[in-house]
Amino acid sequence: xxxxxxxxxxxxxxxxxxxxxxxxxxxxxxxxxxxxxxxxxxxxxxxxxxxxxxxxxxxxxxxxxxxxxxxxxxxxxxxxxxxxxxxxxxxxxxxxxxxxxxxxxxxxxxxxxxxxxxxxxxxxxxxxxxxxxxxxxxxxxxxxxxxxxxxxxxxxxxxxxxxxxxxxxxxxxxxxxxxxxxxxxxxxxxxxxxxxxxxxxxxxxxxxxxxxxxxxxxxxxxxxxxxxxxxxxxxxxxxxxxxxxxxxxxxxxxxxxxxxxxxxxxxxxxxxxxxxxxxxxxxxxxxxxxxxxxxxxxxxxxxxxxxxxxxxxxxxxxxxxxxxxxxxxxxxxxxxxxxxxxxxxxxxxxxxxxxxxxxxxxxxxxxxxxxxxxxxxxxxxxxxxxxxxxxxxxxxxxxxxxxxxxxxxxxxxx
Amino acid sequence: xxxxxxxxxxxxxxxxxxxxxxxxxxxxxxxxxxxxxxxxxxxxxxxxxxxxxxxxxxxxxxxxxxxxxxxxxxxxxxxxxxxxxxxxxxxxxxxxxxxxxxxxxxxxxxxxxxxxxxxxxxxxxxxxxxxxxxxxxxxxxxxxxxxxxxxxxxxxxxxxxxxxxxxxxxxxxxxxxxxxxxxxxxxxxxxxxxxxxxxxxxxxxxxxxxxxxxxxxxxxxxxxxxxxxxxxxxxxxxxxxxxxxxxxxxxxxxxxxxxxxxxxxxxxxxxxxxxxxxxxxxxxxxxxxxxxxxxxxxxxxxxxxxxxxxxxxxxxxxxxxxxxxxxxxxxxxxxxxxxxxxxxxxxxxxxxxxxxxxxxxxxxxxxxxxxxxxxxxxxxxxxxxxxxxxxxxxxxxxxxxxxxxxxxxxxxxx
Numbered sequence: 001x002x003x004x005x006x007x008x009x010x011x012x013x014x015x016x017x018x019x020x021x022x023x024x025x026x027x028x029x030x031x032x033x034x035x036x037x038x039x040x041x042x043x044x045x046x047x048x049x050x051x052x053x054x055x056x057x058x059x060x061x062x063x064x065x066x067x068x069x070x071x072x073x074x075x076x077x078x079x080x081x082x083x084x085x086x087x088x089x090x091x092x093x094x095x096x097x098x099x100x101x102x103x104x105x106x107x108x109x110x111x112x113x114x115x116x117x118x119x120x121x122x123x124x125x126x127x128x129x130x131x132x133x134x135x136x137x138x139x140x141x142x143x144x145x146x147x148x149x150x151x152x153x154x155x156x157x158x159x160x161x162x163x164x165x166x167x168x169x170x171x172x173x174x175x176x177x178x179x180x181x182x183x184x185x186x187x188x189x190x191x192x193x194x195x196x197x198x199x200x201x202x203x204x205x206x207x208x209x210x211x212x213x214x215x216x217x218x219x220x221x222x223x224x225x226x227x228x229x230x231x232x233x234x235x236x237x238x239x240x241x242x243x244x245x246x247x248x249x250x251x252x253x254x255x256x257x258x259x260x261x262x263x264x265x266x267x268x269x270x271x272x273x274x275x276x277x278x279x280x281x282x283x284x285x286x287x288x289x290x291x292x293x294x295x296x297x298x299x300x301x302x303x304x305x306x307x308x309x310x311x312x313x314x315x316x317x318x319x320x321x322x323x324x325x326x327x328x329x330x331x332x333x334x335x336x337x338x339x340x341x342x343x344x345x346x347x348x349x350x351x352x353x354x355x356x357x358x359x360x361x362x363x364x365x366x367x368x369x370x371x372x373x374x375x376x377x378x379x380x381x382x383x384x385x386x387x388x389x390x391x392x393x394x395x396x397x398x399x400x401x402x403x404x405x406x407x408x409x410x411x412x413x414x
Numbered sequence: 415x416x417x418x419x420x421x422x423x424x425x426x427x428x429x430x431x432x433x434x435x436x437x438x439x440x441x442x443x444x445x446x447x448x449x450x451x452x453x454x455x456x457x458x459x460x461x462x463x464x465x466x467x468x469x470x471x472x473x474x475x476x477x478x479x480x481x482x483x484x485x486x487x488x489x490x491x492x493x494x495x496x497x498x499x500x501x502x503x504x505x506x507x508x509x510x511x512x513x514x515x516x517x518x519x520x521x522x523x524x525x526x527x528x529x530x531x532x533x534x535x536x537x538x539x540x541x542x543x544x545x546x547x548x549x550x551x552x553x554x555x556x557x558x559x560x561x562x563x564x565x566x567x568x569x570x571x572x573x574x575x576x577x578x579x580x581x582x583x584x585x586x587x588x589x590x591x592x593x594x595x596x597x598x599x600x601x602x603x604x605x606x607x608x609x610x611x612x613x614x615x616x617x618x619x620x621x622x623x624x625x626x627x628x629x630x631x632x633x634x635x636x637x638x639x640x641x642x643x644x645x646x647x648x649x650x651x652x653x654x655x656x657x658x659x660x661x662x663x664x665x666x667x668x669x670x671x672x673x674x675x676x677x678x679x680x681x682x683x684x685x686x687x688x689x690x691x692x693x694x695x696x697x698x699x700x701x702x703x704x705x706x707x708x709x710x711x712x713x714x715x716x717x718x719x720x721x722x723x724x725x726x727x728x729x730x731x732x733x734x735x736x737x738x739x740x741x742x743x744x745x746x747x748x749x750x751x752x753x754x755x756x757x758x759x760x761x762x763x764x765x766x767x768x769x770x771x772x773x774x775x776x777x778x779x780x781x782x783x784x785x786x787x788x789x790x791x792x793x794x795x796x797x798x799x800x801x802x803x804x805x806x807x808x809x810x811x812x813x814x815x816x817x818x819x820x821x822x823x824x825x826x827x828x
Contacts, residue, residue, distance in 0.1 A: 019558045019700055026557070125555070131701035133547075133555030141539070141547030143440070144433045144721030269707070272686050286433055287545035287708060287718035293683070294704035304701035307558030 002033050002314050005069040006040045007085055008076035009048065009057070012099055012126075013040070015303030016073055017053060023307065033314050038067045041076075061085060065092065071313055073306060074098040083107055090114045090122065097309040099126035099302055105200035105216045108207070109326070123309030128201045129154065129278045131301030132294040133308065138208055138282060145284030147209040149249040151412075154201040156276035156296040157185045157192035158224050158244040162261075163274045166232050166241055172225065184276055194223035195244060195259040202246035205280065206257055210250045212329035214257055220333035222260040231409065234342055234367075234379060235263045238411055241271045245412075254330040263342065263411040335387035340411040343390075345378045345397060346404040353378045353397065360393050381411065416447050416728045419483040420454045421499055422490035423462065423471070426513055426540075427454070429717030430487055431467060437721065447728050452481045455490075475499060479506065485727055487720060488512040497521055504528045504536065511723040513540035513716055519614035519630045522621070523740070537723035542615045543568065543692045545715030546708040547722065552622055552696060559698030561623040563663040565826075568615040570690035570710040571599045571606035572638050572658040576675075577688045580646050580655055586639065598690055598711075608637035609658060609673040616660035619694065620671055624664050626743035628671055634747035636674040645823065648756055648781075648793060649677045652825055655685045659826075668744040677756065677825040749801035754825040757804075759792045759811060760818040767792045767811065774807050795825065 004020060006013055020035050027033040040056045041064050048054055058064070061081075064072070065088065072089040074096060076082050082103050089096050090111065098104065104111070104127045115122045125135050129152075138147070153159050157179055164175035176193065179185035191197045196216075203216035224244050235242050240263035248257040264271045269291050273279040278296025283289050295301040347353050350369065357364055357380050364382040372379040384390050387410075394406045418434060420427055434449050441447040454470045455478050462468055472478065475495075478486070479502065486503040488510060490496050496517050503510050504525065512518065518525070518541045529536045539549045552561070567573050571593055578589035590607065593599035605611045610630075617630035638658050649656050654677035662671040678685045683705050687693040692710025697703050709715040761767050764783065771778055771794050778796040786793040798804050801824075808820045 015700075023558055131698075132704055133551045136555055137547045137551060140726070141550055141722045142718065143725045144437050144718050267681075267686065269683075269686055272681065272683055284545075284718060286429075286714040286721070288712075288715055290546055290706070290708035292704070292706055295702045298702075300700040301702055304556065304558050304698060307700070308555045311557045312554065 002027075002035050002071065002310075003038045003067070003069040004035065004071045004073060004310065005038055005064045005067055006073045006075060007064065007082070008074065009040050009042045010075065011299045012302045012306070013073075013075035015299035016075060016306045019300070019303045019307045020310070027311070027314055031315065035310070035314070038069055039064050065089075069094060071095045071097060071310060073310070074100060075306070076100075077102070079103055079106060086111060086122070087114060090118050090120060093118050093120050095120045095313045096122040097306055097313070098122065098124050099306055100124070101127040101197070101200045101204060105203050108204065109213060121313060123312060124204075125309050126302045126305035128204050129280055129292065130156075130294065130296040130298065131304040132278060132280065132292045132296070133305070134205070134280050134292050135208060136308075137292065138205070142282065142284050142287060142290070145286045147250070147282060147284055149283040150202070150205055150209055150247065150280065151270060152202065152205065152246045152280040153243055153270060153273050153278050154205075154246045154280070154296065155192055155195075155198040155244060156278055157189065158195075158198070159273065159277065160184045160275050161193070162224060162227070162242055162244065165227070165229065166235075167274075169229065171229060172227060193225050195221040198244060198246045199259045202248060202257060202259060205246075206248040206255060206329070209248070209282070210255055210329065212255065212327050214248065214255055214329045214331065218257070218331040218333075220258040220260065222258075224261050226407065227261050230344075230372075230374070230379075231261075231342070234372075238263060238381070239266050240264055240411060241266050242409070243270060243273070245270070251332070251336075254332040256332040256334070256336060258333060258335065261409060263409055265412070268412075334391070335410060338383070338385050340381055340383050341390050342409040342411060343378075343380045343382055343394075344407040346376060346406075347378060347402050348376060349402040350375070350378055352400075353403070354380075356397060356400075357382060416441075416449050416485065416724075417452045417481070417483040418449065418485045418487060418724065419452055419478045419481055421478065421486065421488045421496070423454050423456045424489065425713045426716045426720070427487075427489035429713035430489060430720045433714070433717045433721045434724070441725070441728055445729065449724070449728070452483055453478050479503075483508060485509045485511060485724060487724065488514060489720070490514075491516070493517055493520060500525060500536070501528060504532050504534060507532050507534050509534045509727045510536040511720055511727070512536065512538050513720055514538070515541040515611070515614045515618060519617050522618065523627060535727060537726060538618075539723050540716045540719035542618050543694055543706070544570075544708065544710040544712065545718040546692060546694065546706045546710070547719070548619070548694050548706050549622060550722075551706065552619070556696065556698050556701060556704070559700045561664070561696060561698055563697045564616070564619055564623055564661065564694065565684060566616065566619065566660040566694040567657055567684060567687050567692050568619075568660045568694070568710065569606055569609075569612040569658060570692055571603065572609075572612070573687065573691065574598045574689050575607070576638060576641070576656055576658065579641070579643065580649075581688075583643065585643060586641060607639050609635045612658060612660045613673045616662060616671060616673060619660075620662040620669060620743075623662070623696070624669055624743065626669065626741050628662065628669055628743045628745060632671070632745040632747075634672040634674065636672075638675050640821065641675050644758075644786075644788070645756070648786075652677060652795070653680050654678055654825060655680050656823070657684060657687070659684070665746070665750075668746040670746040670748070670750060672747060672749065675823060677823055679826070682826075748805070749824060752797070752799050754795055754797050755804050756823040756825060757792075757794045757796055757808075758821040760790060760820075761792060761816050762790060763816040764789070764792055766814075767817070770811060770814075771796060
């Protein structure tokens with residue numbers, strides 16, 4: 001019998017409990033193991049009076065640790081008290097399964113070390129990409145590869161908002177409101193729309209991919225709050241969509257890592273990922289490009305990943321658990337490939353700025369104001385060898401009189 | 415030290431040897447295992463005189479079995495003598511890794527049973543989808559799901575041909591010739607273009623997904639040899655591409671399984687899979703739709719999957735090897751969902767056939783001959799509750815005078 005205690009019984013927790021119950025006898029024949037939930041920690045028992053598992057609920061964490069359990073599933077989210085509870089569980093030599101990307105991005109290294117010290121494991125497949133089996137695939141199935149780059153859509157909320165802005169002509173505010181009404185965005189959407197959530201997931205992915213710790217706080221992070229309907233109009237001129245991409249790329253010395261809105265070709269694989277879906281495009285030196293996509297969140301997709309982790313523990317695969325390297329990665333925040341960029345410069349002096357753009361870049365395509373639809377803005381697609389050159393130009397042009405604001409957006413051609 | 419003997423040293427074998435050499439010390443720290451190739455079976459040693467591994471080559475299978483090896487990698491392809499060699503290896507309690515889809519589709523059940531009896535494993539990730547980690551993902555990461563359906567592009571050769579016909583306006587013959595010149599198609603392309611290769615892979619996937627043996631010979635198999643440029647023209651009218659899909663779907667009593675050219679929406683995920691790429695869209699009851707895509711063949715993509723299998727064995731994960739169920743699936747060959755179909759009926763009597771179509775189906779859209787461009791063919795999109803109704807109609811209309819031929823094509827709306 002495998003005894004499982006759960007911390008948290010919200011959307012993810014309920015899904016996990018349901019999957020455990022559906023699969024209770026899954027390993028009976030093969031391993032003579034039966035899956036049993038022994039206790040569930042909730043904040044308020046009274047809220048679950050009609051729940052079929054109400055006999056298992058407790059508000060007292062001591063009830064969890066007093067129980068004889070093999071696996072603790074953390075489905076509370078947030079840093080505290082999850083961090084303390086998981087540490088305690090590991091020190092008591094319990095295996096831990098968590099979907100908590102915030103915690104794994106902040107404290108993953110420490111917790112994995114602690115698990116190792118105690119001869120147990122911490123599994124966290126659900127922390128990135130929801131139900132998409134990406135961590136195990138990268139860790140086990142691509143083990144013969146050196147991973148060269150990752151391009152990913154890791155946040156369903158922002159992808160939903162951008163999809164609605166693109167296809168339904170909604171403003172950012174309207175799309176955010178719809179996302180909140182549909183339960184895709186939280187009342188306080190900051191962590192999603194500002195790109196923090198995607199950055200935490202990208203840091204977990206990249207840390208495993210490159211075997212160097214990629215601290216999410218060192219990643220370049222731009223959210224989608226500045227994206228407006230004009231950006232979509234310009235994107236469509238380039239046959240592009242706008243996606244909040246998490247990109248990382250390894251070079252000899254450092255790792256380029258960014259989360260930012262990017263124009264991607266509408267008919268590319270990433271350009272096709274709509275609404276709440278996530279996708280991860282991994283480039284390995286042997287395998288080439290491999291893409292994984294699916295629902296990045298939600299009750300059962302997340303529970304599907306959590307359950308796979310539980311199954312892994314039940315089947316006793318301790319040998320190849322994921323580790324985070326002790327070596328911290330040096331992070332490069334600047335896109336270092338020759339690329340096309342959209343520049344939008346608000347100014348009263350179009351002529352001067354157009355002159356300045358065309359003399360600053362080898363090639364550029366400047367929209368006439370009848371096309372851009374804005375007489376007080378210069379809109380141009382420019383080609384530059386790297387992002388630094390763009391940033392230098394932006395710094396320069398910002399200091400000029402009559403420039404109110406400058407905005408840039410990478411155009412990913414393939 | 416993990417000793418590896420290889421059978422075959424062609425494209426895949428060379429890639430595997432290279433990856434083993436690159437990753438020789440991969441498991442040194444963790445497991446104190448070093449990967450060493452001890453012998454390689456080739457057909458003709460003289461062909462490899464300048465090869466860096468020539469000291470390991472032998473034409474004599476006995477040299478392979480006399481060597482003290484832990485793992486035998488079969489990269490010869492075909493049924494014979496692979497089948498005999500692998501049986502012998504398993505009986506000698508050697509682990510086996512193979513990329514051989516023909517063999518696993520034909521003899522998988524027997525070989526997996528034999529491996530189990532001998533306490534060893536046979537791994538075959540590379541047999542489906544090349545470098546795409548699909549078998550392990552399905553077997554381990556989606557373990558909490560009931561798999562409901564699979565939609566897949568499993569043959570790179572035909573996908574390449576169809577891409578060239580669609581985007582470059584090539585005829586089938588021209589595209590096949592190009593594929594052969596580029597090494598994507600063999601001199602005898604029958605197994606690819608007739609759909610047998612895709613059917614074998616679909617049988618392996620479906621056998622694992624539904625835990626019932628899906629015999630590839632019971633699958634409905636249609637190839638792409640009948641697809642012409644007009645089909646692409648009609649597909650584009652529906653904003654569709656044509657893809658050779660492997661589809662399977664479980665119902666209470668049986669499994670629907672087919673390999674056939676299908677019109678899929680251009681902007682769907684499968685519609686975006688071009689050239690030699692493969693993709694597998696798995697629908698699980700918990701996870702929803704998950705898609706995996708990547709290169710379905712080629713030296714290093716295939717070697718990437720073979721290497722992951724070797725790593726699995728080295729890391730000693732015997733617990734959760736794939737098994738094929740002893741229960742044979744009952745296969746349904748007829749598409750049983752309400753769908754749209756393209757009908758092309760060659761006839762001298764358009765009026766009569768148009769009358770017959772419009773009275774036989776609840777709704778239909780018949781192309782005028784100025785649109786279809788053919789006065790001796792009626793082209794129509796019809797809606798029907800299931801494929802049997804379409805087939806009954808085709809049988810009926812075929813018996814009418816003045817009908818030369820009838821062709822049908824499923825239009826997949828989502």
